[in-house]
Amino acid sequence: MTETRPKISLKDVHKAFGPKVVLDGLDLDVAEGRSMVVIGGSGVGKSVMLKCILGLLTPDSGSVEIDGVSVLGLLSGERDRVNRKIGMLFQGAALFDSLPVWENVAFRLLSDGTDRDEAREIAVRKLAQVGLRRNVGHLSPADLSGGMRKRVGLARAIAGDPEIIFFDEPTTGLDPIMSGVINELIVSCVKELGATALSITHDMASAQKIGDRIAMIYNGRIIWNGPADEVAGSDNELVEQFINGRTAGPIQMALRA
C-alpha cells in the first residue's frame, strides 16, 4: 500500500506575538477526503494555526502545504487560486451585513462574474442544502438567529464546491439541538462534496460527531493525534483531563486578575 500525500500539511510551524509563543513547532497532516478536528483550550493556538493555513497570518518559521505545494509567501494572485479550493465557516459566521443572505452565499460566484440570476439560483440550492427556505435569501444577515447565521455561513462555505473546508468553532454559542443540527449538516455537506475538512473546536460532542480523526493542541504543539473513536480511551493525561473537563490536572488555566 502506498502512502498518500496529505491534502494539508503543517511542519514545525512556529508563531509568536512579541514574547508570547503561540505555535511552537506544530506538525499536522490531514489526509485527502478525511475530517480532522483539532481540539484544545482557549488561547492555545487553534485559531492562529487556522489563520496560518488560510494565509491570514504568516508563520515565523516552518512550512504549510496544500496539495504538496507551499502556500507561504505566495503572491496575491497565487493565493487567490489556492483560496478557490477552500471554504471557511467562521466562528461568528462573518456574514457581510451590507449584502442580503443570497448575495452572501453567492459572493464568490458573483465575484467570478457568474450571472446574477444564475448565482441566485445556486445560492437558493445551497440554502436548501442547509435547510433554509428560498425566502431567507432576501433577508439581511441582521435578521437571522445565531443558528441561521451559522447555516448561511455553511452554505457560503460550500457554495464554490471547495476541496477543503475549514470550520472555526462551528457550534459555539448554539443550543445543544442546534449544535446537533449544525454537526449533521457539516458531516453531510463534507461527505456530499468529498471534501477534506479541518475543524477547530473545544466542544467534544461536536468533535466526535464531525471528525474522523482528532488532534489535541497544547502549548503550541500537537500532543495527541488519533482516530476520533479512540480519544475517549486515550491514556494521555492532558487529553483525558480536557475531554472530561476536569479542573485538576496537568493543564493549568491562566487566570487573569
Place this chain on the structure above:
Amino acid sequence: MNFLQPIGRVFIGFLGSIGRLTVFTGIALSHVVRPPWYPRIILRQMIEIGYFSLPVVGLTAVFTGMVLALQSFTGFARFNAEGAVANVVVLSITRELGPVLAGLMVSGRIGASMAAEIGTMRVTEQVDALTTLSTNPFKYLVVPRFIAGVTMLPVLVLIADIIGVMGGYLIGVFELGFNAANYLQNTWDFLTAFDVISGLVKAAVFGFIITLMGCYHGYHSRGGAQGVGQATTNAVVSASILILCFDYILTAIFFAADG
C-alpha cells in the same frame, strides 16, 4: 532622564503610525490602478458620499453664505465699501469656505461611517472572510471609497458653491437692500475660473483625506466595540486636522500660482 522615555515612546509611536499610514496608502493606491474594480460598490459609495451628504452640505453652505453677507456688510459699511459684499461672498465661498466646510461636514458624516463599518467588519472577521473568498479587502473596501470620495467631494463643493452664493444673494437682496441684478453682476464679474477650480482641487484632496482616514482607522481597529468607537473618533479627528493643514498648504500653493 526618565522623563524623556515617555516623550521618546510617543515620538516613536508617531513615526510608526506615519509608516503604517504610508504603507496603507501605497497599497491602496496600487490597487486603484489595477483591476478588478467593483463598479456596483463604487456607485453605491458615490451615492452614499455624494447624494446623501447633499442636505448637510447644502444647509451648511446656505447659512455660511447668509452669515458672510451680513458680516461683510457690517465690516464694509464702516468704510463705505458695501458694494464689495457680493465679491467677498463669492470668493470666500468658492476658494475657502465651500471646500473646507463641506470637507469637515463630510468628514463627520462619511469618515465616521466608513471607520465604523470597516472597523466592525474587521472585528467580526468579515475582512478575513473576504480574503478567504479570494477577494482582496483593499479592492473591495478601500478602493471604491477612495474613488467615490475623490470624485464626489468636488461635485458636492460645486453645489455648495452655488448654494452658498445663493444664500448671500438672498440676504443681500432681501435683507440688505441690494439690487438683485447688480448683486449677480458683481458676483459674476469678480469670479474667475481659477477661484472655482482651486476650490474643487482642494475638495478632491479633502475627499482623499477623509476616505483615507476612515478606511485606515477602520481597517486597523482592534478590540471589539470599544476599538471600533476609538477608530471612528480617530478617523474624524485626524481627517479634520489634516483638512485644515492641507487647506493651508494648498492655499499657499494656489496663492503663489495666482500671484
